[in-house]
Amino acid sequence: MNTHSILSFLLLLNLLVLTSCSDSKISDRDHLVFRYNEHANITSLDPAFAKDQRNIWPAHQLYNSLVKLDKKLSIEGDIARSWTISEDGLTYEFELRDDVFFHKHPIFGKDSTRQVLASDVEYSLKRLTDPKVASPGSWVMSDVKRVKALSDSVIQIELLQKFPAFLGLLSSKFCSVLPVEMDKLDFQTSPLGTGPFKFKRWETGEKLVLRKNNLYFKTDADGNALPYLEAVAISFLPDKQSEFLAFVQGKLDFLSGLDPSYKDELITVDGELNSKFETDIAMEKSPYLNTEYLGFYLDSDTEEMKSKAFRRAINYAFDRDKMIKYLRNNIGIPAHKGFIPEGLSGRARIQGFTYEPEKARKLIQEFKEETGIQEPKLIISTNPSYIDLVEFIQKEVQRIGVEVEIDVMPPSTIRQKRSAGQLETFRASWIADYPDAINYLSLFYSENFSPNGPNYTHFKNETYDRLYEKAISITRDSLRYNLYSKMDSLLIEEAPVIPLYYDEVVRFRSKAVKGLGINPFNLLDLSEVKKTR
Numbered sequence: 001m002n003t004h005s006i007l008s009f010l011l012l013l014n015l016l017v018l019t020s021c022s023d024s025k026i027s028d029r030d031h032l033v034f035r036y037n038e039h040a041n042i043t044s045l046d047p048a049f050a051k052d053q054r055n056i057w058p059a060h061q062l063y064n065s066l067v068k069l070d071k072k073l074s075i076e077g078d079i080a081r082s083w084t085i086s087e088d089g090l091t092y093e094f095e096l097r098d099d100v101f102f103h104k105h106p107i108f109g110k111d112s113t114r115q116v117l118a119s120d121v122e123y124s125l126k127r128l129t130d131p132k133v134a135s136p137g138s139w140v141m142s143d144v145k146r147v148k149a150l151s152d153s154v155i156q157i158e159l160l161q162k163f164p165a166f167l168g169l170l171s172s173k174f175c176s177v178l179p180v181e182m183d184k185l186d187f188q189t190s191p192l193g194t195g196p197f198k199f200k201r202w203e204t205g206e207k208l209v210l211r212k213n214n215l216y217f218k219t220d221a222d223g224n225a226l227p228y229l230e231a232v233a234i235s236f237l238p239d240k241q242s243e244f245l246a247f248v249q250g251k252l253d254f255l256s257g258l259d260p261s262y263k264d265e266l267i268t269v270d271g272e273l274n275s276k277f278e279t280d281i282a283m284e285k286s287p288y289l290n291t292e293y294l295g296f297y298l299d300s301d302t303e304e305m306k307s308k309a310f311r312r313a314i315n316y317a318f319d320r321d322k323m324i325k326y327l328r329n330n331i332g333i334p335a336h337k338g339f340i341p342e343g344l345s346g347r348a349r350i351q352g353f354t355y356e357p358e359k360a361r362k363l364i365q366e367f368k369e370e371t372g373i374q375e376p377k378l379i380i381s382t383n384p385s386y387i388d389l390v391e392f393i394q395k396e397v398q399r400i401g402v403e404v405e406i407d408v409m410p411p412s413t414i415r416q417k418r419s420a421g422q423l424e425t426f427r428a429s430w431i432a433d434y435p436d437a438i439n440y441l442s443l444f445y446s447e448n449f450s451p452n453g454p455n456y457t458h459f460k461n462e463t464y465d466r467l468y469e470k471a472i473s474i475t476r477d478s479l480r481y482n483l484y485s486k487m488d489s490l491l492i493e494e495a496p497v498i499p500l501y502y503d504e505v506v507r508f509r510s511k512a513v514k515g516l517g518i519n520p521f522n523l524l525d526l527s528e529v530k531k532t533r
Helices: 003-020 053-062 106-111 118-129 180-184 240-248 308-316 320-327 357-371 384-398 411-419 438-444 462-471 477-494
Strands: 033-037 067-069 075-077 080-085 091-096 144-149 154-159 197-203 207-212 231-235 254-256 281-296 377-382 403-408 425-431 497-510
Touching (some): 033 254, 053 207, 075 080, 091 118, 197 231, 240 254, 308 357, 377 384, 377 411, 384 403, 384 425, 411 425, 438 477, 462 477
Parallel strands (some): 377 403, 377 425
Antiparallel strands (some): 067 075, 080 091, 144 154, 197 207, 207 231
């Protein structure tokens, strides 16, 4: 037996051991169990900490919010039956449905459950700003003046200032509704929500099991009760290659995203599913509300960071189309526009950056003449997952006469140093929290300078700030989108960042899985998923 065969056998043995941990009842009804792996592990089932995909996905199965997004990113009611907004845009009133009940638990007494009340919504939103909770989602409430239950079925939210995207913000998993009794319970053992699945068992580092919520308030188009599945089983294999092997062996029903360890085996250079998998696996992709970019720290002492000519030169110096084709197997859309990704209204109307090396060289010459620096230098900080992209950029930029150094560090170190303004140029991404382009444009508003906000570049422009402040005060979409476009165009002109590509969601599922769908937030919604035997 060769080394590869031994490795495959050991991985398979490991998977069999993990699988054996499931309830025997679940194992006997495999067609009713949806299995996926979370290689990054789940850190919390408290929605107040649902800030990244690993925690958002299980939270979406367990909880509901006042409102949600449909497949076209339009706002629709979830726990809220209806709502009204005052003429000044400052007061929101929501009427709750009367058929939404919490997961069963002894804390609710004799009936083991109870109806969701406006007081639960008030509790859930207020705890986001509780210092004892220390939620990373506290920013969601930054414009909120007051949250008050007017009755058992009506909740009122008052804002400090008008914010047209507020409804979309309330669809965030941070805003999930919990019972007030959660103050007496532990999210490790008793996370109570209203979602399609309820908590069953969590073996840290091994498996999380959720079971069907028979009290779930939603039905399909024909009136049938949801969900169809009996359970969700989440494993925690830390290695992406092991995850891929488990998927192709049928031990997992679903695989999201691509990893260099298996990318070229699973898909072709043109981004299509490898033909050898077509019998058992289906592949789907769609635009993802995520912009991958390099950011310049403009408060740096270096002349390179201060120079618009230099920043624009780097933007023109490399071929984004080539980068996406050969390093991403055509998964992703080359960023030839501004910072706002495809799928959102308000993108720049002007052309962004394309591959123009001669223009880049002229801009570098202009920089040399302005500053007297004859050997310009660029230091790019990145984590190991993106080293191939940064090395590609390094080679291209060096051809226009700029020395490029790559500084590789762990993701946590990148985040810390980026926030503290200790990185001259950094690779980063921005995934939308809510479906409005202001989410992206807020990264360049001067009042949001890091570490107190997401403006990691410390970009400051009076015209931009005026446009931003005007945009957040306008409720009419067409007028607001026009201002967004002007801001996005200004970012192209000033070049505080290098947009690399607008990401795409790519999913692989067993053909036994039906109804999974795909969306620009890469949200995993299992409420209407079925599996055939």
